[in-house]
Amino acid sequence: MSSDELNGLYQQLILDHAKSPHGRVTLEHPTGSSHQLNPTCGDEITLSIQVDADTVAHVGWEGHGCTISQSSASLLSTLIEGREVDDTRLLLEEFRTAMRSRGAIELDEERFEDAIALNGVSRYVARVKCAMLAWVALEHALDGK
Amino acid sequence: MTSTTPTAHTLTPAEIETIRGDFPILGVEVNGHPLVYLDSGATSQKPVAVLDAERNFTVRRNSAVHRGAHTLAAEATEEFEDARETVARFVGADADEIVWTSNATEGLNLLAYALSNASFSPDFASLKLSVGDEIVVTEQEHHANLIPWQQLALRTGATLRFIPVDDDGRLRLDLLDEIVTERARVVAVTHVSNVLGTINPVADIVARAHQVGAIVVLDACQSAPHLPLDLHALDVDFAVFSGHKMLAPTGIGGFYGRRALLNALPPFLTGGSMITTVTMEAAQFLPAPQRFEAGTQRVAQSIALAAAADYLSAIGMDRVAAHGSHVSRRLLDGLATIDGIRVLGAQGERVGLASFDVAGIHAHDVGQFLDDRGIAVRVGHHCAQPLHRRLGLTATTRASGSIYTTDDEIDLFLQAVSDVRGFFGVTS
Numbered sequence: 001m002s003s004d005e006l007n008g009l010y011q012q013l014i015l016d017h018a019k020s021p022h023g024r025v026t027l028e029h030p031t032g033s034s035h036q037l038n039p040t041c042g043d044e045i046t047l048s049i050q051v052d053a054d055t056v057a058h059v060g061w062e063g064h065g066c067t068i069s070q071s072s073a074s075l076l077s078t079l080i081e082g083r084e085v086d087d088t089r090l091l092l093e094e095f096r097t098a099m100r101s102r103g104a105i106e107l108d109e110e111r112f113e114d115a116i117a118l119n120g121v122s123r124y125v126a127r128v129k130c131a132m133l134a135w136v137a138l139e140h141a142l143d144g145k
Numbered sequence: 146m147t148s149t150t151p152t153a154h155t156l157t158p159a160e161i162e163t164i165r166g167d168f169p170i171l172g173v174e175v176n177g178h179p180l181v182y183l184d185s186g187a188t189s190q191k192p193v194a195v196l197d198a199e200r201n202f203t204v205r206r207n208s209a210v211h212r213g214a215h216t217l218a219a220e221a222t223e224e225f226e227d228a229r230e231t232v233a234r235f236v237g238a239d240a241d242e243i244v245w246t247s248n249a250t251e252g253l254n255l256l257a258y259a260l261s262n263a264s265f266s267p268d269f270a271s272l273k274l275s276v277g278d279e280i281v282v283t284e285q286e287h288h289a290n291l292i293p294w295q296q297l298a299l300r301t302g303a304t305l306r307f308i309p310v311d312d313d314g315r316l317r318l319d320l321l322d323e324i325v326t327e328r329a330r331v332v333a334v335t336h337v338s339n340v341l342g343t344i345n346p347v348a349d350i351v352a353r354a355h356q357v358g359a360i361v362v363l364d365a366c367q368s369a370p371h372l373p374l375d376l377h378a379l380d381v382d383f384a385v386f387s388g389h390k391m392l393a394p395t396g397i398g399g400f401y402g403r404r405a406l407l408n409a410l411p412p413f414l415t416g417g418s419m420i421t422t423v424t425m426e427a428a429q430f431l432p433a434p435q436r437f438e439a440g441t442q443r444v445a446q447s448i449a450l451a452a453a454a455d456y457l458s459a460i461g462m463d464r465v466a467a468h469g470s471h472v473s474r475r476l477l478d479g480l481a482t483i484d485g486i487r488v489l490g491a492q493g494e495r496v497g498l499a500s501f502d503v504a505g506i507h508a509h510d511v512g513q514f515l516d517d518r519g520i521a522v523r524v525g526h527h528c529a530q531p532l533h534r535r536l537g538l539t540a541t542t543r544a545s546g547s548i549y550t551t552d553d554e555i556d557l558f559l560q561a562v563s564d565v566r567g568f569f570g571v572t573s
Contacts, residue, residue: 002568003176006517010510015570041509041525042539064539066507067569130509 008120009127010067017117018067023077027060034140036133043069043130047137054085056142061134068118068127073134075115085142092142095135099128153463155471156548164460165549167192178519181554186339186498186545187523188389189370191453195392198452202445210444211418211435225444228451229434232399235454236365236386237375242407244400244434245447249366250289252385252400253333255437256362257293258413260331264301269411276302279328281359283308283316284535285338285345288528290364294333303330308350310535313491314341321353329359337367340529340543341490342473342498344372351380360406366390370547371469371496373462376401388446392453392547397446400437407433414439457548465548472497472546472555479559485566489536498545500527503562505571508540514565515542520558 030048037044043065050058059077063069080088091111098105103123107116121131156164165171168190173180182190202224208217210225226240233240246252263269274280280294284307298305308324309317316334325332332354337344347363354361360382368374370391376384383406388397402410412419412430416439421429430436457465476499480486485504503511512524523543526533533539544558566572 002514003517005176006514009513010569019570041507042530042533043507043509066509068509124513127509127513 005120005123009124011117011120013114013117014067014071017071017074021070021074021077023059023061023074023081025060026062027058030060030141032141032144034137036137036140038065038069038129038133040129041066043133045069045073045133045137047073047134047141049080049138049141051085051142056080056083056085056088059138061137063133065133066127066130068121068130069133072115072118072121072131075118076134076138079113079115080138088138089142092135092139096132098122099131153461153467155467156460156464158551160460161468161549161551164192165551167194167456168549169193171549175519175521176517181518181520181557183544183546183550183554183558184521184523185370185547185550186367186390186527186543188395189392189547190549191392191394192456194456195394195449195452199394199445199449202448207445210442221444224448225442228447231451232447232454235374235458236369236384236399236401237377237379238401239404241432241434242401242404244402244407244437245442246385246398246400247396247443248387248389248398249364249385250387252398253289253293253362253364255400255413256383256385256402256410257297259410259437261297261300262411262413266411269409272409274301274303274330277328278303278330279306279326280304280331280333281306281308281325281329281354282333283335283345284310285314285316285341285532286333286335286529287339287364287366288530290333290335290362291531294331297331304328308334310532312536314338314343314489314532314536315491316345316350318346318349321349325350325353325357325359327357329354329357331362332359333362333364335364335367337371337496338490338529338532339367339498340500340527340532340541342367342495342500342545343490344368344494344496347379347381355380367496367498370457370465372466382406388450388453391450392456393450394446397443397450399450402433404433408436410436412436412439416440418442460548466496468548468550469497469546470495472550473499475552475555476544476546476559479555480562483559483563485571486562489538489541497547497550498543500541500543501562502538502541503565506565506569508542510569511542511562511565514568515558515561518557518561520561522558 033048035046045063047061210222230240233243263272363381363384365386369386384401389395473495487502489500508524
């Protein structure tokens with residue numbers, strides 16, 4: 001009954017991450033943190049990172065929201081932990097570019113691993129903000145805003 | 146008056162089919178399904194008669210109103226003022242009590258800023274707000290009927306108070322006398338909650354407000370499209386409504402003011418068309434409604450709003466209300482049979498809308514699932530964050546009907562809602 005597109009948006013991996021999210025922890029020694037709110041739906045996230053030397057050693061977040069925003073935060077955590085700051089920034093830009101492409105650009109599987117499950121989001125313009133929420137928080141946390 | 150006339154018959158399926166034929170957009174497909182439009186509370190669809198009224202004016206008579214002596218200008222002015230007359234009659238007011246605005250939000254800001262201007266001028270002592278005065282709203286309000294009052298309180302030093310709601314979202318009228326006191330100067334309340342769909346007991350609030358000498362401001366956005374509206378009979382002092390929610394285009398709305406009060410109010414926007422004598426030092430203002438209509442107005446849109454009022458009147462607002470009541474019942478009865486659904490608001494008199502929470506599933510995901518079947522609903526806080534917070538929710542899904550809503554559409558919607566938890570693997 002549901003279309004292939006809808007199933008593409010809500011892949012099993014996304015539903016699983018939304019139900020049992022990774023990185024939903026409080027960091028003891030965060031070096032940066034950011035709170036982001038989507039005013040249209042009230043989704044919120046507070047994401048903290050701990051940068052050791054040039055590496056994002058830990059990611060922790062808390063918040064509430066839709067399946068897409070929650071799974072995106074979860075997938076972000078698994079992907080970013082242990083990654084160099086410079087590469088994290090590159091990844092963030094690649095993610096943003098793909099999400100804003102209206103389905104034209106897909107996430108690179110080698111770079112994004114499980115997070116390519118979010119590929120379907122970019123066709124749904126109204127949901128791009130949901131997927132971006134945690135990533136915008138990450139960007140601000142990196143910038144120390 | 147404002148309640149549904151019990152003798153009015155709901156629209157028949159054949160009548161609804163005829164009505165649907167007047168709305169071209171209802172024939173479109175969305176995601177491979179015929180559109181099921183259940184977002185009329187956010188904005189209604191527009192019938193051909195309204196689209197034609199707007200276009201015909203622009204094509205045949207477009208010219209500036211209230212200025213110029215040529216034929217088109219005279220015809221345009223006449224049509225513009227006829228439209229005001231039509232819309233005034235539709236809401237139970239006189240023509241000179243209706244000011245055109247772009248929407249209800251602008252109307253409420255117009256009033257809040259006019260009161261603000263009155264508060265800082267020695268010429269308007271009777272309307273002055275200052276420290277010690279109180280502005281009262283309710284916990285049900287749309288942000289448009291809350292934030293302008295918060296800001297007015299900030300500017301003038303007045304205190305903002307509110308009538309809370311109970312666990313079902315009903316206004317706590319048992320607290321009315323305690324909250325609306327001799328200090329109250331303005332009481333702003335919604336006629337019908339845009340989240341709950343429940344019709345508020347405006348008469349009780351008006352009686353108390355007038356007893357203590359406060360003016361009453363009515364947000365009629367969700368009542369004007371769905372209920373017979375008689376502002377004179379309701380005895381409110383000011384009221385606002387948006388055209389786009391009542392079959393008219395975007396960019397046009399109405400602001401009602403009781404004649405004496407409207408003419409006692411200083412202007413908000415100033416400029417051309419609202420003056421009598423202007424010198425380099427000062428200006429004299431026209432009486433209402435022109436006093437509040439500075440600059441070139443939305444002429445074609447005003448005429449289209451009158452066409453929308455005519456379209457609704459031809460059906461009969463008592464029958465429109467009976468249909469809304471039918472839509473509401475079918476929505477509520479259907480949702481009550483689905484596991485994990487919490488419908489917001491009390492039973493009782495409602496317009497045809499229902500907001501609900503689906504246990505374990507975010508409203509955006511519910512909306513996305515419905516959209517996949519061509520069903521358009523609103524998701525989020527519906528511009529009423531405080532009400533959602535009070536009811537323990539962040540976001541809900543809202544289905545809202547109109548005169549073109551069929552039983553089959555409601556059933557498709559209900560079927561989709563009953564499938565949503567299975568899709569997301571949520572069971573309880």
